[in-house]
Amino acid sequence: MTYDEFSLIRRWTSRSAGQTGDGLSVGIGDDAAVFSLPADREVVACCDAMVETVHFLKETMNPSDIGYKAVISNISDVAAMGGIPKYALISIAVSPNWTAEECQQIYDGIYAACEAYGVRVIGGDTVSSPAALSLSVTVMGEVEKGRALLRSAAKPGQLVFVTGHVGGSAAGLDLLLQTAKTGEAVEEMWQPLVAFHQRPVAQVAAGRILAASANPGALNDVSDGLASELWEISEASGVCLRIEAELIPVAETTRMYASHKGKDPLHWALYGGEDYQLAGTIEAVEEERIGALFAQQGIPFTVIGRVEAGGPSVVMNRNSRWEPVAKAGFNHFGKADARKG
């Protein structure tokens, strides 16, 4: 991009300029944004970065998908605290291999994700980068004071659950990397996998149901794979999580594609990541009530195991044999990458 094209983008992102009201006192266009929350709420804040060649390739993600997913990964973190996402700051570093039009499409994706979840873009920074495009998104939201859902709240006797289905994003990546290599179009039957990878859903409503529980358990979002997320809960809570392989929810298309490719769908579920489902624990007596609330919202909800004293450890029963679950996470393209601090 040239300097003039940068000005275009700057103007384009200013479509949020001057928007205030509903708690927002100052939006885009000053040194910083200013907002307030109701007196009974706390601020929930998180930040996730996505870098070209490390987290995505031009071959596997449309520009608008890149923007969309960068926002979703942060909204998902707010959901995993039981919060409501409200505001976003967008920091983008653009390298010369991206056109102004592609950047506008990235912002289209950013705004599409924000609008879908009631989030307002209130600031950010647009700079150039010598070699790879990177996108760092901060999302701020709110949660009732003292009600944020923590990884450390798992207790022996509770049940382990996961929302939706997992492994689909990794299956989609496998498919997209292959079609990028061969130049073939994606077959109709595998289209759902593309959506799992490019347009994930953040489970905000699920987080809100769990945050309303009088006796909540632990919660995490599946950004790095179910194994990694369960390990984080196990370590933060000092408990052992015992899960059943056959209960882990994997979409039918994911299973079919794995079978077609001779791969193990459970591996994608455990170590794939970017599914942005919620995984956590609930009191056993809450199973029926919470299951009914999830059903009302149309969100699949699956109990996959239970919490026991001991650990930290995560073990899985597969074909009647208990095996340890490796503490491994997502590694997109075989390159070094560290997970969230």
Added chain:
Amino acid sequence: MTYDEFSLIRRWTSRSAGQTGDGLSVGIGDDAAVFSLPADREVVACCDAMVETVHFLKETMNPSDIGYKAVISNISDVAAMGGIPKYALISIAVSPNWTAEECQQIYDGIYAACEAYGVRVIGGDTVSSPAALSLSVTVMGEVEKGRALLRSAAKPGQLVFVTGHVGGSAAGLDLLLQTAKTGEAVEEMWQPLVAFHQRPVAQVAAGRILAASANPGALNDVSDGLASELWEISEASGVCLRIEAELIPVAETTRMYASHKGKDPLHWALYGGEDYQLAGTIEAVEEERIGALFAQQGIPFTVIGRVEAGGPSVVMNRNSRWEPVAKAGFNHFGKADARKG
């Protein structure tokens, strides 16, 4: 860096882990941080990115300076709203030309800046980058409800002021680029210029004095050069700013170095940037009172002109001739770069 080194950094950044209290409910170590502010406060939030080769070179900035300055540029934005900085999220993308030790030094600088201004690191993301290190920092702070200082509050009859001195960071960059080229050590007499460039000061106390005014004017921080900042105030407020060249505060060392190099110190002051001083407007009747408060805090405060109806425009009286001030900003190394949205 290798994957193992990334783990080191991850562990190292977790030195804030588990820190809570004084409004912070959840710090580093969960999906998101959670904090609350007093009921009479709003949240001030901003985000600034710095990219290797675009905003800094290894030759001109020590790793710890890079971390320090990335935090200061955000604290300065909070100061320019009249706010108190409180919390930071750190997003870093590390390229292979950086060692784990250098990354630790970057974090040393980040923590040093945060500690100097009472800011707590509450989260972030550490990822890899194929080619250039980039650092995106989000700082969140607080300001009394309805009291944030805006660029749009300049009114005819007010005075234009700037804190501290300007142009020193650009002089320091000129010096550091030269010594990087020649390999010479920096002469003792020019050392202050190095500090102006590498270790800028954010004017939080100055912003607080201005925010306490019953009838506040406009405020901006000098990140892109005085010309750019005054133009932003002029455009946001719809006024003409008339400034006097000879009143613009330039440090004696900056003047001497400019003279030594045959350069115009005023050019650095207007178009250099990264001085992180505050520039703004105040009511004329407030000049004495506010000047005394700044003097008490030891912060230089200089009236450099006045606000008139008309515009938007910025004009400067130099040697008894009025000339337009160009709407140009900072451009570190001659590469395209866009300013904050």
